[in-house]
Amino acid sequence: MSKQAVSRILAALTAGQPCCAPISERRIPAEVAALLAPAFKALGDPVRLQLMSMIASAPGGEICVCDLTPAFALSGPTISHHLRTLREAGLVEAERRGTWVYYRARPQVMRRLASLLSTEVAAGA
């Protein structure tokens, strides 16, 4: 994915309130769908969903790659690839501190995705 595409996605995901009503309230335009789909796609792999959960639920709000990799029966490069996908989708951010790299979730983005999926609770239900 190009850097331009990544920043467009990030801009869309961190934008203010008005841009993103729940998809059940109003049909989203093709351009918006194209910007949002990569985030859902990133969560659409079991390994990445687990990674996302480990990162988002990490005590202190961050977790070292060295703690993520051994949790899977996958090679280091493969985990790194999945982390890059999550990064490019705007779901996490990375920071290097010395030898180690730490990942943090971006709660704003998660909340935006959650609100897109939210629906009115039916009165009769």
Next chain:
Amino acid sequence: MSKQAVSRILAALTAGQPCCAPISERRIPAEVAALLAPAFKALGDPVRLQLMSMIASAPGGEICVCDLTPAFALSGPTISHHLRTLREAGLVEAERRGTWVYYRARPQVMRRLASLLSTEVAAGA
């Protein structure tokens, strides 16, 4: 996807409260991730995300395939394939009435996915 897998996924997505805390609260196990990932994956394509939005926001709660297909520059079989993906992910359900087939969203499932992504709003934010 096998029918067994589909019904496992449906069972997981429509289960009661206790099964699915937000992924930011507790790390989800591999088996749960495997059951949930297909739903996010289904939303991870721009065409399907638009379809989902059109279905979920349809007045009357349902919409005919004949109204979905012309909204895209794609062949009928392709739209049908995407609708099947959404169906197998448990996000929508279909009903044939005479010549036409109508699709409805499954709000329960959407809400479950939304709650998985929900996060505590930081006190200081």
Next chain:
DNA sequence: GGGCTGTCTTGACATTTCTCGAATCAGAGG
């Protein structure tokens, strides 16, 4: 029954994705 319309399934092909090993990069420490 026969034809018509709308939808789905099948088969095929190009593209993308997932995975790994090898090589590379970034820092720490001798």
Next chain:
DNA sequence: CCTCTGATTCGAGAAATGTCAAGACAGCCC
């Protein structure tokens, strides 16, 4: 400077995905 460890990038191969054309199926109407 050299080496060692942790993480990423590169290159390649197998598997999955998106798309279409052709065919099959379901239900209407004459």
